[in-house]
Amino acid sequence: MHSQINLSPLKADWSAVFSLFLGVTSLISAEFIPISLLTPIAKSLHITEGMAGQTVTAVGIFAVLSSLFLSSITGNMNRRKVLLTLSLMLIIANILIAFAPNYILLLIGRSILGLCVGSFWSLSSAVTMQLVPKQNVSRALSVVYAGVSVATIISLPLASYLGNLIGWRSIFLYSALLAAIAFIWQFFSLPQLAPQTDSNFKNMILLLKQPWVSTGMLATIFSYGGYHIFFTYLRPFLQHTLSLPANTLSMLLLLFAIGNFIGTMIAGWIMHNYFKSAMIISHIIFFILAISLFSSSNNPATDSALVVAWGFMFGFLPVGWSTWIAITLANKSEMMGGLSVAAIQFAIGLAAAIGGSIYDHHGINGIFLISALIFIVALFLIQTSLTLLMHTTTKQLP
Structure with missing residues (x-):
């Protein structure tokens, strides 16, 4: 187990990176x-299926809150301790959900999970950048975010099959076991991780006052919204x-899910x-x-x-949006991570709500059409944000 504060490593700590990958896998699989x-x-x-579905909403609400206020609450606490605490909370949340005798305790367990999701995600980019040299950041981020792909396999086909x-x-309970393995791996592999001392809610607001940052966050919302408005209704389709x-x-x-995993791994090199x-x-x-x-025309093969x-x-x-943070505001990655998680969770919730109304009134073709329009807006906002960035800073983008 490492002991020194690790600010700018000369050598990549891949064991620690993969421990974060397993943490992301256990978090996102439990969420979905x-x-x-x-x-x-x-x-x-x-209870009704609608009430059961609100347990996913509960995770999103608490994820947004924790992502925005984590830095202010934890202050100068070593990020290794924060991550280990969150992994321990994830184990407790899964066990509570598994043994929940009623709806209220189920919601409490899911709310604790939401706190873990928002907090872990908001720190993931900043922590990853402390684990590898600059030239390996995009690759390391692709490894960490590959956990989302594996979680998709666990939470959709595998959970459905084993649940029966x-x-x-x-x-x-198996999800709690996976979280326990992640906790043990992180305990023995994560080094001491210094916090970014200027990370607080007030500075988040000041950061958003920069036009290229606020435009980029809006682009993030539309980017994830365009994807999730279809993903939410993938199974009915x-x-x-x-x-x-x-x-x-x-x-x-x-x-x-396998395609998602491959895309994530390839994206690391391309984005770099x-x-x-x-x-x-x-x-x-x-x-x-x-x-x-x-x-x-709803051709099954096509x-x-x-x-x-x-x-x-x-x-x-x-991988793309985390790389955006890494190459533009690496020294403020904790705050940017918190803002990014809040934007993503907001996008997921809004996409589900808007998508539900469109699906009920216009069917799946309405979903496809609105998704296309959302991506056009996202494209315009991305170009605007990158243009504003290059006009207001001296950063050169690859």
Whole structure:
């Protein structure tokens, strides 16, 4: 176990990076497991599926709050201690959820999970930059965010399949076990991690007053919103619109997650070398995919390929936006991380709400069309933010 404060390492600490990867995997899988287990959770606790679905909303609300105020609350506390505390809280949250006898305790467990998600995510970019040299940051970020891809596999096809065999409570106990493994790995691998002392809510607001930062955060909202407005209704599209058999549907969800994993790993190298072009082109591709889905006449083979491509391209979003933070405001990455998490969680919630209304009134084609329009807005905001950045600073973007 390391002992010294590690500000600018000469050598990459890949064991610590992969411990964060496992932490992200356990966090995000726990966050989204209820999506594939709404019916058995609702039946077990004698609540509606709508009420069970609000457990996902609870995570989002507390994730936003914790991401905005974590730096102010933790102050100068060593970030190693903060991360270990959050990993321990994740274990407790999963156990509480697994044994929850009623809806109230289930919500409490999910709220604790939300605090972990928002806090861990807001620190992840800043901590990763303390673990590897500058030239390895994009690669390390792609490793950490690959945890989202693995979590997608765990929380969608795997949790759905195992939930039918061993019950939803056992799934959360296994989730607690995964979190415990992550905690142990982090305990033995994470070095001492210095906080950024100017990170507080007041300075976050001052940061947002810079036009290129506020425009970039708005672009983040539209970027994630364009993706999640379809992702939220992916399963109804596959099950009801394409009428895929259960086995085919599960296999396609698995391919979606594998595509996401591959995209995330590739994105690290591409964003490091061609950041500006990659951000623009990736959003153009998302627009093309949305229009293609809108125009495909619900052909199962074509749409399945487009869905896997959608999963592949998502890998570029978390890596791209975290790279944006790393190359523009590395010395303020904790504050930027907090703002970014708040923006992403807001985007997910807003996309679900708007998407629900559009899906009910205009069906899945309405979802594809609005997604395409959102990506056009995101593209304009990204270009505007990058232009403002280059006009107001001397930073050179790859």
